[in-house]
Amino acid sequence: MAEEIKTAAEVDIPKLLSSQKAFFEAGHTLDVSERIDKLKALKELIESKEKEIAAALFADFRKPEFETYATETALILSELKFTIKKLGKWAKPKKVKSTFLNFPSTDYIYSQPYGNVLVLAPWNYPFQLSVSPAIGALAAGNTVVIKPSEYAPATSQLTKEIFAEVFPEEQATVVLGGVETSEELLQQKWDYVFFTGSVPVGRIVAKAIAPNLTPATLELGGKNPCIIHKSAKIELAAKRIVWGKFINAGQTCISPDYILIDKKKKTEFTEVVKKEIKAAFGEDIKKSPDYARIINKKNFERLQAMLEGQTFITGGETSPEDNYMAPTLLNEPSLDSEVMQDEIFGPILPILTFSDETEIEKIINHYPDPLALYVFAEDKDYSEEILKKYRFGGGASNDVVVHIANKNLPFGGVGSSGYGGYHGKFSFDTFTHKKSISKRGTWIDIPLRYAPYAGKLPLIKKVMKRI
Numbered sequence: 023m024a025e026e027i028k029t030a031a032e033v034d035i036p037k038l039l040s041s042q043k044a045f046f047e048a049g050h051t052l053d054v055s056e057r058i059d060k061l062k063a064l065k066e067l068i069e070s071k072e073k074e075i076a077a078a079l080f081a082d083f084r085k086p087e088f089e090t091y092a093t094e095t096a097l098i099l100s101e102l103k104f105t106i107k108k109l110g111k112w113a114k115p116k117k118v119k120s121t122f123l124n125f126p127s128t129d130y131i132y133s134q135p136y137g138n139v140l141v142l143a144p145w146n147y148p149f150q151l152s153v154s155p156a157i158g159a160l161a162a163g164n165t166v167v168i169k170p171s172e173y174a175p176a177t178s179q180l181t182k183e184i185f186a187e188v189f190p191e192e193q194a195t196v197v198l199g200g201v202e203t204s205e206e207l208l209q210q211k212w213d214y215v216f217f218t219g220s221v222p223v224g225r226i227v228a229k230a231i232a233p234n235l236t237p238a239t240l241e242l243g244g245k246n247p248c249i250i251h252k253s254a255k256i257e258l259a260a261k262r263i264v265w266g267k268f269i270n271a272g273q274t275c276i277s278p279d280y281i282l283i284d285k286k287k288k289t290e291f292t293e294v295v296k297k298e299i300k301a302a303f304g305e306d307i308k309k310s311p312d313y314a315r316i317i318n319k320k321n322f323e324r325l326q327a328m329l330e331g332q333t334f335i336t337g338g339e340t341s342p343e344d345n346y347m348a349p350t351l352l353n354e355p356s357l358d359s360e361v362m363q364d365e366i367f368g369p370i371l372p373i374l375t376f377s378d379e380t381e382i383e384k385i386i387n388h389y390p391d392p393l394a395l396y397v398f399a400e401d402k403d404y405s406e407e408i409l410k411k412y413r414f415g416g417g418a419s420n421d422v423v424v425h426i427a428n429k430n431l432p433f434g435g436v437g438s439s440g441y442g443g444y445h446g447k448f449s450f451d452t453f454t455h456k457k458s459i460s461k462r463g464t465w466i467d468i469p470l471r472y473a474p475y476a477g478k479l480p481l482i483k484k485v486m487k488r489i
């Protein structure tokens with residue numbers, strides 16, 4: 023594992039921000055074709071660094087090269103490709119229907135960049151979650167400072183080098199550092215803050231930016247339920263859940279946190295899960311090149327504490343020297359146990375059962391709004407009912423995690439799992455203020471609105487009823 027970044031920022035933060043303010047105010051970010059050229063350059067550079075990105079993530083937590091490509095590099099390249107293709111259209115003022123009240127007028131929505139954006143990123147998808155919001159911010163015509171996580175130092179350092187090669191510091195830059203650096207960044211006045219991380223730090227961020235009324239997106243976490251109905255295809259469900267739960271060693275904000283399965287199907291399901299774990303990672307999982315490690319000691323110990331006093335259906339093996347934790351299934355832990363308190367964020371999967379709907383409801387409603395929810399069922403009415411009934415950020419039926427891969431879907435939480443959404447056009451919209459503009463004609467001026475109002479009320483009533 024690479025050494026954690028402990029230092030305070032190596033740059034003068036107020037000076038950096040004032041240089042970005044000057045750059046923005048001089049209008050240097052406004053030319054859309056220049057924005058596109060920069061994004062193209064970023065794309066080319068990332069393409070050429072595919073191996074280095076894989077090596078950095080391997081150094082940080084032994085993330086397999088395949089997973090780095092599929093869940094970080096390829097997602098970023100596809101986001102860049104889509105943004106480059108569509109940006110010209112998105113950035114144009116959008117003409118909308120005008121209202122009879124303003125006749126004659128032509129009305130538009132202008133997408134105005136906010137200005138200076140701060141992106142604070144976590145360690146679990148350290149490349150993707152630093153770069154993806156920055157793509158949206160830059161495409162929208164903002165400047166950006168990215169503060170990646172101190173827990174993924176190799177990736178954070180490489181991200182810094184990549185941005186330095188494409189952008190002048192006044193437009194986009196990466197600032198390395200730990201909590202102290204984050205705190206100093208949050209003391210500045212930004213025009214938009216995009217935070218991805220835990221719920222407690224999300225609260226700190228929201229509080230820090232409140233005095234300036236800074237708009238923000240908070241991408242947080244939660245306890246994501248995964249419901250398995252008796253009509254589900256159990257083998258397929260097990261295969262997809264094993265993939266989505268143990269990718270990145272379970273350190274995924276939208277991975278299923280716990281299973282809620284029909285009591286009658288539990289044994290069948292857990293038997294197939296055991297087989298699928300073996301099929302994916304072999305007999306000696308520790309030696310598998312396809313299984314990542316826990317990011318650091320602190321998180322390893324946090325997860326290990328969750329195993330205490332639990333009954334294992336499978337797994338439970340750990341080795342502290344390299345932060346290894348086997349894919350682990352827990353047999354019906356009580357809701358009072360440590361593992362059922364907060365988001366697990368590791369390769370531990372509690373298996374809970376239900377006999378009827380009220381039991382599902384009781385468990386799901388025991389927790390704040392999750393970031394994701396999944397339901398496996400062949401009974402489409404059943405899954406539709408579940409998808410409509412509960413409040414959660416996003417999710418899927420008959421699969422897990424995959425909704426993140428579609429750029430046409432906004433990605434984000436609700437309630438305590440966060441607010442705002444991004445990806446594709448939603449990123450562009452997130453980082454632009456929508457200015458409403460009425461361009462009035464001057465060839466006629468209808469006198470109805472002007473005082474004195476005597477005798478005009480019946481007419482205005484008629485007009486207002488038409489809009």
Ligand code: NAD
Pocket residue numbers: 142143144145146147151169170171172199200201204205208218219220221223224226240241242243244274275365367393435440
């Ligand atoms: P974290 O909240 O500890 O850290 C995130 C960022 O905040 C880091 O850059 C860190 O330096 C900074 N930070 C930490 N403490 C701070 C403080 N006191 N003041 C100011 N800044 C501070 O999160 P993490 O451990 O890096 O990531 C894991 C969490 O992120 C999980 O809860 C997970 O669900 C969530 N997450 C959410 C999404 C999403 O898209 N919704 C994606 C990935 C991770």
